Amino acid sequence: MDQLDRLGYVAAGFSLLALCLIIxxxxxxIFLARPIHLALLPAALKLLNDLLLVIILLELFRTVVRFLQTEVLELEPYLSVGIIACTRRLLTASAELSYQLEAVAKESRHELFQQYLMDVGLNVLVIIILIGGLYLLRSRPSIEPRALS
Known part of the structure; x- marks a missing residue:
């Protein structure tokens, strides 16, 4: 049963790595093949969004590899993934807002901006909490993981 469990982790790890390469x-x-007349900033923001997704997936891949090596599931990589994911959302929210403000009527812009502020505020709060958790995790005495023979 342990071998089947390990095989599942190996398959998941290779799947994450393949997805990273594809993305x-x-x-x-997509960034390089875009028509010249299209704006560079939206294309660059989309590229940044996709690259941050690749970083998230690579961090998860590294967590799977580390688990296969030590059989210890660590919390720190998941906190890092959460921080990166919230940062990614902050970047995409601001890009979305700039396009949505142009597309909606003037009357609903205030409501849209309020939603944006709540979204940004919540993501910043989550980032602060995750950084606090990372700090607490790093400041505690470490326990040596057992190595596989």
């Missing part, structure tokens, strides 16, 4: 190549292809 990375696709993101750069």
């Amino acid at each position: 990375f190549v696709h993101a750069w292809y």
Whole structure:
């Protein structure tokens, strides 16, 4: 049963790595193949969003590899993934707002901006909490993980 469990982790790890490569190549292809007349900033923000997703997936891949090596599931990589995911959301929310403000009527812009502020505020709060958790995790005495023989 342990071998089947390990095989599942190996399959998940390779799947994460394959997804990283596909997203990375696709993101750069879309960015470089865009027509010249399209704005550079939205394309760059989309590329940044995709690259941050690749970083999240790579961090999860590294967590799977570390688990396969030590059989210890660590909390720190998940906190890092949460911080990166919230940062990614902050970037995409601001990009979305700039396009949505142009598309909606003047009367509903205030409501849209209020939603944006709540979204940003919540993401910043989550980032602060996760950084606090990371600080607490790093400041506690470490326990040596057992190595596989």
